[in-house]
Amino acid sequence: MFEEVVTGIRQLFGDPEGPIPLHAPWFDRADEEAVAAVVRSTFVSSIGPDITAFEQELAQVTGAPHAVAVVNGTAALHTALVLAGCGPGDLVLTQPFTFIATCNAITYTGAQPVFLDIEEDTLGLSPEAVRTWLERECERRAGRCVHKATGRNVRACVPMHAFGLPMRIEALMAECDAWGITVVEDAAESLGSYHTDGRHTGTTAPLATVSFNGNKIITCGGGGALLFQDGALARRAKHLTTQAKLPHAWAFSHDAVGYNYRLPNLNAALVRSQLRKLPHNVAVKRALHQRYLRLFADTPWTMVEEPAGTRSNHWLNALLLRDRTERDAFLAACHAAGVLARPAWELATDQPMYADALRGDLSVSRDRQDRVVNLPSSAHP
Ligand SMILES: Cc1ncc(COP(=O)(O)O)c(C=O)c1O
Structure with a gap:
């Protein structure tokens, strides 16, 4: 057959x-040369000119005002959710039809995912499913979106551009903005994909993430990045992903619990070369x-x-x-x-870690998974 x-x-x-x-x-040869040049320079780790250059080039290619490079797409999502204010006890809306990293990054913050359905054509989180769930399950209290049954705050929402297909980000943003929920776009799979208005995926929400894992459209083995509309948020991301170390020639002072998430210069050189392709x-x-x-x-x-x-x-x-x-x-x-x-x-809801997670109707997700x-x-x- x-x-x-x-x-x-x-x-x-x-x-x-x-x-x-x-x-x-x-x-290709240019990739090999780029890696060899960094090895010769000895600047293979967290300091080196390729990291900042890559961040500028990625911002230019996507049209995002700011970009911050990190070790992988999962770390980028974790950082974005921390910046969105997610923490223990919070709820974060997302789709169960996604790679598990989307859901795990929510869990790393101490928040819990709420799984809502996708659209048939985009395979991304359905703005309508989000509206229906929010209207039925939540209420506004002092500017916060509160889930009535648990009393938890709905802090963020993570849609995903599945297989590179742009999901309806503007409609989703409209729903989330009305409830004061921060949107984080998981654009891990959609570098080079554009919305109907010509905007690159990952440049509509205040926070977005991409991945340069070995299976992505361009790769540096492992790598990722955050995209921002706001410069102050981008600077905060850079600080948190570099151990929250205060700049000083020799002193080790840190003003927060940061992360070792900075993309090594070796990977940055390779992904710069890949970005040209x-x-x-x-x-x-x-x-x-x-x-x-x-x-x-x-x-x-x-x-x-x-x-x-x-x-x-x-x-x-x-x-x-x-x-x-x-x-x-x-x-x-x-x-x-x-x-x-x-x-x-x-579906994430079929994995043991998320078997008891809150959810809405998931019939399209189930159909597409099958x-x-x-x-x-x-x-x-
Ligand atoms: C939708 C999605 N989100 C997040 C990730 C995580 O990216 P990484 O593997 O770079 O951590 C991936 C891919 O790997 C992905 O496909």
Whole structure:
């Protein structure tokens, strides 16, 4: 049943001898030179010119007024949530259809996630689901959004741009602003993706995060960054992620419990070099998406396309099967042929840590978890 499309996928990648990975990083001579130059300079750690240069370049590429580089996307999320004021006893709204790091970063602060549904087309947190839950479950007390049943403050909201598809951030911001809830955009997967108004993902909310993990559209092995609208918040992030050390030529004075989250100069040099390839990688991925659309055009299965008017980086191509049984049969056929497709994440609410978490209706999340498969999407087949 799946033979033709699986063969077609292999052909898209030139039918190589071995397996076709879901997503492989790609490095060129310039990347090698960038790393070698840092090694020669000995500035491989927390001090070096590439960190600040990268922050400026990332801000320029995304259009974010400020960027702060950190060790990975999870650390970026943790820092953003601390800056949003999240702490023990707070509630943070998010989607269960996401990589687990989104939820764990909330838990690191002592807050608890509340899982709400996603939209069918964007696969991002539904502004309507957020409005419905807030109106039904919460009330305003002295400018705070309080969950009536537990008395806890709803402090923040973390939507995610799944697989690079821009979610409806403006509509979500409108809901959250009305309740005084700070939005943190998890843009780990969406570097190079744009909203209908041409704004880069991660540049609408006051705080946003990206990842440069090995499977992302550009990588430096491990790395991440925060994007800010506000310079004072960015300076605070820099301070907290560098052990909250007060600047001094030799004294060790710290004014808060900070974190060792600063991106090493070695990684910064590599990601600077990779950032120059972002437009090229996006173009290759968008072309690959078109080829997948043609491959699945006359089949009962549907490619997930970018929401109308947006421009996705198509980091991971996603295919919708008709049900979970069919999805598993498709995955089995792919793996038997060395096509390393994979299912979407199990919902966070199905993981033991979040089994008892507060939640709304999750029917779209459940449906997409059962039916979505990610197809091999390397930028350089
Ligand atoms: C949606 C999402 N959030 C957060 C992360 C965490 O990023 P990192 O692996 O750099 O910690 C990732 C990916 O790894 C992700 O896909």
